[in-house]
Amino acid sequence: RKEVEQDPGPFNVPEGATVAFNCTYSNSASQSFFWYRQDCRKEPKLLMSVYSSGNEDGRFTAQLNRASQYISLLIRDSKLSDSATYLCVVNNRDDKIIFGKGTRLHILP
Amino acid sequence: ETGVTQSPTHLIKTRGQQVTLRCSSQSGHNTVSWYQQALGQGPQFIFQYYREEENGRGNFPPRFSGLQFPNYSSELNVNALELDDSALYLCATRDGNLNEQFFGPGTRLTVL
Numbered sequence: 129r130k131e132v133e134q135d136p137g138p139f140n141v142p143e144g145a146t147v148a149f150n151c152t153y154s155n156s157a158s159q160s161f162f163w164y165r166q167d168c169r170k171e172p173k174l175l176m177s178v179y180s181s182g183n184e185d186g187r188f189t190a191q192l193n194r195a196s197q198y199i200s201l202l203i204r205d206s207k208l209s210d211s212a213t214y215l216c217v218v219n220n221r222d223d224k225i226i227f228g229k230g231t232r233l234h235i236l237p
Numbered sequence: 238e239t240g241v242t243q244s245p246t247h248l249i250k251t252r253g254q255q256v257t258l259r260c261s262s263q264s265g266h267n268t269v270s271w272y273q274q275a276l277g278q279g280p281q282f283i284f285q286y287y288r289e290e291e292n293g294r295g296n297f298p299p300r301f302s303g304l305q306f307p308n309y310s311s312e313l314n315v316n317a318l319e320l321d322d323s324a325l326y327l328c329a330t331r332d333g334n335l336n337e338q339f340f341g342p343g344t345r346l347t348v349l
Contacts, residue, residue: 132279162337170342171340171342172327172340173340174337215279224282224293225282225338226282227280228279229277229278230278
């Protein structure tokens with residue numbers, strides 16, 4: 129089993145719709161979790177950290193389920209500018225940082 | 238902008254050669270990580286340096302090595318280049334007390 133797994137997509141979603149992706153991780157000792165966004169031929173940028181209690185930032189909601197070892201990202205009222213690759217990131221106790229392969233999202237006009 | 242710079246932006250080398258990539262971090266960011274990102278893949282963790290010492294390493298062979306300097310700038314060295322080393326190389330810096338990483342724009346290495 130890969131350390132961090134994501135559905136590569138692409139997810140093709142009409143503008144205004146809600147879209148959600150999950151990411152599973154294999155190391156139960158993982159300590160911190162993040163979602164990054166990467167635009168084509170650009171570097172990754174932090175979208176949001178993921179806390180045990182779940183957290184929301186505008187149209188974006190992130191949740192962590194430690195029992196099932198997955199994190200999720202929900203995007204509401206999607207915009208054309210949300211088109212990007214979304215990377216799930218897990219930090220392990222030994223400070224090893226693992227990225228998923230990313231999920232590609234295309235918002236359609 | 239993240240305040241993280243990398244040089245060069247692009248580089249072409251041939252098999253067997255050696256390459257040095259550079260990264261300059263934001264002031265106060267004492268931790269730097271290096272990643273390799275092949276086309277269509279997520280970044281793969283190479284290693285991390287904290288206050289000039291390597292303190293974490295991914296599944297990369299010893300021909301991938303690094304340095305961090307007292308001003309927290311950093312180098313990634315790759316010896317005996319192979320065709321599969323062609324990728325985008327990203328560095329990311331952070332304050333050791335915070336988890337958010339700030340990525341540089343990357344160096345695109347092509348090995349012929």
